[in-house]
Amino acid sequence: MIVLHAVFPLDPDKRDEALDLIAELAEKSRAEPGMIEYRPTTDVDDPNVVRFFERYEDEAAFEAHSKTDHFQAFEAALPDLLAGEPEVTRFEIESADELEL
Template sequence: MIVLHAAFPIDSEKRDEALDLIADLAEKSRAEPGMIEYRPTTDVDDPNVIRFFERYEDEAAFEAHSQTDHFQEFAAALPDLLAGEPEITRFEVESASDVEL
């Protein structure tokens, strides 16, 4: 499984535009084959930081996502929306299990 965590600092003046693009991106991404989870969220400490939590079945699903029209559209718009450098971390996970609280 491939897991991605990304944080995008969004220009406050372009936040609404970014959220519209992200909502469309998330809806279409969730329908992709091999997508386990695709969750964009706003940071509770800074609402202008959008965090993505993504889980893919495998490398093929991850690569296919990056080639979709909806991802390419978002990637092309992103530089104009950012207020700083994104932070993206990729994890390759061999196993995962639920944790009871």
């Protein structure tokens, strides 16, 4: 499984535009084959920061996502929407277990 955690600091003046694009990206991404979870959220400490949590079945699903029209459009628009450098961390997971709380 491939897991990504991405952090995007949004330009406050372009926040609404960015959130609209992110909502569209998320909806289309969740429908992709091999997508386990695609969850963008706003940070509770800073509403101008969006964090993405993404889980893919495998490398092929991750690569396919990066080639979709909706991802390409988002990636092209992203530089004009940011207030700083994004941070993206990729994890390759061999196993994962759900914990009971």
